[in-house]
Amino acid sequence: MAKSFPYYLANRAVQANEDLEVLDKHTGEVAYRVAQAGDAEVDHAITAAVEARDGMAELPSYRRRDVLRHCVRRFRERQDELVEVLIVEGGKVIRDAKGEVGRLIETFEIAAEEATRIGGEVMPMDIAERAEAFWGLWKRVPVGPVSFITPFNFPYNLAAHKIAPAIAAGCPFILKPAEKTPVGALLIGEILAECDLPEGAFSILPVDRDEAARFTDDDRLKLLSFTGSDKVGWMLKERAGKKPVVMELGGNAACLVDADADIDDAVDRLVFGAFYQSGQSCISVQRVQVHEAIYDQLKDRLVEKVGALKKGDPRDPETFVGPLITEDDARRVVEWIGEAVEQGARCLVGGERDGPVVTPAVLEGVDHDCRVYDEEVFGPVLVLEPFSDFEAALDVINASRYGLQAGLFLRDIGKIHRAWNRLDVGGVIINDIPAFRVDHMPYGGVKDSGLGREGIRFAIEDMTEIRMLAVKDVGI
Structure with missing residues (x-):
């Protein structure tokens, strides 16, 4: 298998360098070399995600479902390779590695099902005389470009719990994987790049912590989803400005x-x-x-x-x-x-x-x-x-x-x-x-363990917002 990996910028593989060394956690030796992005690339990725907003939002739900199904099929075909990467970069024993790859597949399968279930309601408006002539409906619409930051311990499944609902909801995204375990997320990107998604729909960028400020600070991003330590998570929330923040943090x-x-x-x-x-x-x-x-x-x-x-x-x-x-x-x-x-x-x-x-x-x-x-x-x-x-x-x-x-x-x-x-x-x-x-459960914590819930349906709710329609019947 490959020993060198590109990053993904606006859906495309870019082998800009081999600056990030990924160690075999069992031997301590360099196993892979990964292209590392900088602030300019992150800015480019956000710009591309903004430009992809309408295209992703207008993508029919069956096409979003089919992208996710394609990923499931390819994960199964490449299962042995995915397991090997987890053993090497994540230091996992084979039983744990196989278990995580299985959950990666399940998570995308659940998202494929949920992609066609994002609906709304017809609302009775005649609860007051003044609204008797109206009929009302609401639906969920994607919030727009979102950013994700994931940790080292589950390189596939914690990324999947952000990527899969974003695709299901129709949100362009940028993802920063952990520096110690970036290859798993890049393999997901390699498979996504095979799909017919609007240009800018996704970017997966290993970046140094010092170059990652835009993932949190940039107002063009409409939601930040972070998994990691509570210390870092609460600091990022303070910097996130107006955007909502979903955080799955530490536990005891x-x-x-x-x-x-x-x-x-x-x-x-x-x-x-x-x-x-x-x-x-x-x-x-x-x-x-x-x-x-x-x-x-x-x-x-x-x-x-x-x-x-x-x-x-x-x-x-x-x-x-x-x-x-x-x-x-x-x-x-x-x-x-x-x-x-x-x-x-x-x-x-x-x-x-x-x-x-x-x-x-x-x-x-x-x-x-x-x-x-x-x-x-x-x-x-x-x-x-x-x-x-x-x-x-x-x-x-x-x-x-x-x-x-x-x-x-x-x-x-x-x-x-x-x-x-x-x-x-x-x-x-x-x-x-x-x-x-x-992986369909509402999952998350309280107190210093975080804010919000993951689990595909619940993540989709965070990545969408309600849009109301009230129509006055004038005899049309």
């Missing part, structure tokens, strides 16, 4: 395992939720409260399973543990674990570093002020603690500046309803982990 996902839970199932799901792709997910399981009646039993089984997780060749289907995105991130995670241990925590398993790989760690007795408990670790760390009172346990889940999703393992319908009402999060998952997500 909590789980609760009640006394009536299926322990073996809970252990299996907790291991997956905390340690798949080395914990580099905003809904990775980080804090787990377990009812005191089953705490020791669950802890023993969990520690045994975590200790048996295999690291090694990422292309071996049995390998579960891969590297963090950089060695510096691995050092940070180990430092946070050490800080907790110094303050009295016990590391029950794992927590060692080998280059960019950190062995999955389970801790207990962690002070709630420790960073490994209070902040987003974004690494393979799970913190256990017992609870006895359900209401108090809900308070502990809520006592975080984050609020993305929470997972509860329990059977009591009254407690389920109570948790759904009380938990200050964007999603409550019952008998599974917070990392559970189907």
